[in-house]
Amino acid sequence: MKLKYTIGALALTALSATCFQPIQAKKMSDLKIYINPGHGGYTSNDRPIRIHPFEQNDTLGYWESKSNLYKGLHMYHILDSLGATPYLSRIKNTEADDRSLSGISAEANKLGVDLFFSIHSNAGENVNYPIMLYRENKIGTPRYPENVTLSKILWKNLHSSQLTHWTRDKEYVEGDLTFYQNMWEGGLGVLRSLYVVGLLSEGSMHEHRPEAHRLMNDDYCWLEAWHFVKSIMEFYNTEDTFVTGNVAGIVHDDHNLREFVMPAGFSKFGRDLLAPINGAHVELVDASNRVIQTRTTDDMYNGVYVFRNVSPGTYTVRTSANGYYDISHEVTVTANEVTYQDMPMTYRRESPLTVTGYSPNVGADDAVSCASPIEITFNHDIDVASFEKSFSITPAVEGYFTYSDSYHKVSFKPTVAFEGGITYTVNLSTDLKTTDPYYSAPNLSEPLEFSFMTRSRSRLSKIDQFPANDGQVYYVAPQIEFRFDYRLDANIYDPVTITDESGNKLTISKRTTKSNTLSNNYGNVIYTLPNLEKGKKYTVSVSGELRDRENLPLIDGFTTTFTAIDATDVAYVEPDSTSVFDTFEDAADISPLQDESVGINGMLNSMRSTSVKLFDKASGRITYKFADTHGGQALWAYNGPSAQFYPGDHLGMYINGDFMNHELWVGLAAGTNIKYTKVCDIDFLGWQYREVELNNLEADFAPFTLSQIKIVQKESPITQNGQLAFDNLTVIKATNAIEDITADSGTSSMQAYVSGSTIYVLGAGTSYPVNIYSATGSLITSVKASADGNVTIQAGHLTHGVYIISCGPNTVRLIY
Amino acid sequence: MKRYTILGAIVITFMTGNATDFSPAVKLNLPTAGAHPILSPDASKMLYTTDNHCGLSMVDLNTMHTTVIDESMAAGNNPAFSPDANSIVYRTASTNDGLLVHDIRVYDLNEGKSKVKAQYSRSTAEPIEYTGSTNYAIDRYHDILVCHDGVSKKISPLPDAHSYLWASLSPDGKHLLFTEPFKGVYVANADGSNPVLLAPKGDYASWVNDNTIVYVLSHDDGYIILDSSLMAINIDGTEARQLTPNDMIVGEASAANNHIVFSTISGDLYLINAK
DSSP states (O other): OOOOEEEOSSOOOOOGGGOOOOOOOBOGGGOEEEEEEOSOSSSGGGOEEOOTTOOTTOTTSEEHHHHHHHHHHHHHHHHHHTTOEEEESOSSOSGGGOOOHHHHHHHHHHHTOSEEEEEEEEOOSSOOOOEEEEOEEETTEESOHHHHHHHHHHHHHHHTOOSSOOSOOSOOEEEHHHHTTTTOSSSOHHHHTOOSEEEEEEEEETTSHHHHHHHTOHHHHHHHHHHHHHHHHHHHTBSOOOSSEEEEEEEEEEEEEGGGTSOOOSOOOGGGGEEEOTTOEEEEEOTTSOEEEEEEOOSSSOOEEEEEEEOSEEEEEEEEOTTBOOEEEEEEEOTTSEEEOOEEEOBOOOSOBOEEEEEOOOOTTOEEOTTOOEEEEESSOBOHHHHHHHEEEESOOOEEEEEETTTTEEEEEESSOOOTTOEEEEEEOTTOBBSOSSSSOOBBSSOEEEEEEEOSOOSOOEEEEESOTTEEEESSSOEEEEEESSOBOSOOSTTEEEEOTTOOBOOOOTTTOEEOOSSTTOEEEEEEOOOOOTTOEEEEEEOTTOBBTTOOBOOSOEEEEEEEEOGGGOOSSOOOTTTEEEOOSSOOOEEEOTTTOBSBOSOOEEEEESSSOSSTTOEEEEEEEBSSSSOOEEEEEEOSOOOOBOTTOEEEEEEEEESOOOEEEEEEEETTEEEEEEEEEOOOEEEEEEEEEOTTOOTTTOOBEEEEEEEEOOOOSSOOEEEEEEEEEEEEOOTTOGGGOOTTOSSSOOEEEEETTEEEEESOOSSSOEEEEETTSOEEEEEOOOTTSOEEEEOTTSOSSEEEEEETTEEEEEEO | OOOEEEOTTOOOOOOOTTSOOBOOOEEEOOSSOEEEEEEOTTSSEEEEEETTSEEEEEEETTTOOEEEEEEEETTTSSOEEOTTSSEEEEEEEEEETTEEEEEEEEEETTTTEEEEEEEEETTOOOGGGGTTOSSEEEEEBTEEEEEETTEEEEEOSSTTOSOBEEEEEOTTSSEEEEEETTTEEEEEETTSOSOEEEESSOEEEEESSSSEEEEEEEEESSSSEEEEEEEEEETTSOOOEEOSOTTOBEEEEEEETTEEEEEETTSOEEEEEBO
């Protein structure tokens, strides 16, 4: 049923978003303003920020609820002094002051105020700028355009403050639904049901630590409140403006850094890098040399001073602080404005500049790493230009300087590394000086000279890799590994790029990439790549910037290529359903023979693995750990489904290799007679197919069955731990073995020849399959001839040698 | 046909004995999203404003016939029915040279027309003062104006109160309900004596009947309302209970004659019956 709408007969103008009229000049005393210092109390949603020297949640430290209140109280008093009628949503900072947002806006509506002003600051550690938020009816649509106008005025005025360091100069004024979209429903709670002009001011970023320290200063909060009121005057075009001005600035050290007076850390920019001065005495002196106002910078590490409500005119700002030379600056005060004058002060360094320590500081017989930095510390902060002029090293090394501890410490690091086995000599001349221009003897009191010898190892070296250059990698969940002569630094991603044939960069999975998994401090990195495209070539480039934990660089970067393959395509003979005798779908089928193993550290393991598998759902997996670098043998009993093997049969298996380079053997048993055959070296990572001919089985004892799996340790200091997985064990029968074949027999005209890597068989007919055998009688492949009785076989995977081609009664010999 | 939808997600526990029982919340299918619902004294009609908090509409809860009374700003903020329920008094807001002003308008339900009762002014009284009612209470920031049998008196039930909100008299006129924003929801005798704290936090407190009130309890992070529920409690402090599920964020609420209406901050409106 369609609902019926009835419009009230009285034609009332739809005011909604356009009900506000253009504002004419008026008096501040006309205005009723509701001030809402955001938050309230000292609980988790009152935004405590840990600042020096307070512990987290210390109520004496920074809380947004506290600085919001200070600003609000100042705003109240400024408005009150101008004759306006202000209201405050709270005047204290207790848990009871954490009022409901709906109640605050309801109270503002009830009072019929002209303006609602919510005071906040925002989070953001590494940025600092104001954000003004207004109410929207929907994303992109302001409820009242006046709110946008006021927000823009306020943003401009707050951003004009030079007491802080802003990291953004572009206006940031936004509707609440836009600002909080995809985060919260309903927008800002205090603006939601408000029907008067209103905004929420995020005056700055309180998580930005220098800003949090400033927000601890009462004068700083007052000046923000002064800007609030100035913005209201501008918005309402009031007849009255401030007839006085203000003088504000930061008292700070002109060279020493912030860490000179408090712990370093967190983001800081521009002037905030320099040390603020606590306890500085600041005077405002008029033209008659009368002290008009005084301030003492607080002990909150901000250096803020503000002279409030100063009559227009010319003044001098004088500053003195313990340990610093006095300074003064002339300023001109203008009504309704803020005059900014920072007071950078020079610290007194009235004692000789001396070296308090240096390194490497080793005996003549001791050598240091080629990556060791040269470090020198001083009793004073030093002048950078004179240091770099007075420093020399022989033989010359290209490098760079890093200054820390507020210029009390210098590090020199070679751009690459020191040369190995060289004795270097460092000299520091007395040209070095402090930055105190007033002290009569600022230069280094005594020159410094010291020497050190470097170890012979001067760079990181690659010792192995998978795949080998132009090698193959299974295309699903592919991994590649590089090994080095020392453990790698944590930055294993920036120096490496992997690209496809089109030059597109592959994204390395950082979640599954591993590094430094080898024994005895050898380093490696195993990168996990996204799935690759079969048959495509990929290129890996490792730059010389790859470094080890001594910070020695690789120096000589390298490039390697590989092709993505499908391990299941590589079988010499496609296994049919009868030749696969174990899929490991139901059980591991392998169990450790701990007592028969040699040189094992801990317990051998085996399991059915569903995480590492090639076919279907599971594989059989073994893990081992050798006790030493050599001589170990790890054995497992195979107790899965049996298949009968005869001399000349092949055993095929898909192996998930660990690239530990140990040997994989299988033991086939007939009763107590066990014959061991080496399958391969595990010189690969990921899935590969391997097949071995069982030519040591004795026909008299046949059949044999798979009985054991054995890993024979190859001597190596780096690869003692590993794990392998197996899938789809296969028996390939040596049917029609060589003794049954008489080469070049038969009566037909069947011919075979080779062209390039292709074998052509002509005149085979269509009655029998064409079988190709190795010289030892193993069936390589079996194909059916086409309708014309001819066969074409791609033989690129075959090794060169003698092959026998059989088709029914006909046999020919082929040299490939 | 009534256009109600019962939300299966809302599970209400019916109380037994002397307690007030509450029905499941029924969603009202209205043509627009709404906020600030206000019930008529007999609970047959509901006033509400848009979810943009602009204008005033009325819905007949028996027929679900909807009438847009006014589209002016603030028209839906605290409208009041006359004692005979034949008219609705409300005030709208505008600005005069940038300064906020209110007027008073009266909507005659029989004529379907609004008339301006008081021109725009900086000191307009509350709508309920124009209804002709002789029994009401109005919070006036620092005090409460109680009108009993036509005699008005300013009171401050809490000696150290900062301010008052949502003051109202019980249907029988014997009790006064109000909220002190820093202390909580109180009930007192009609003259303000013997104030008793019912809940340490609560907005939009309203009378369901002479013995039971509802209010909205919300939690926020200083910026955003994180959760908000409709709560009920007897004025003797018993039978406190939550009437809405935790995943529903309630906006505003009001009650009358054993009925409760409330909005969600997404603009849905619901009705609960009490017995």
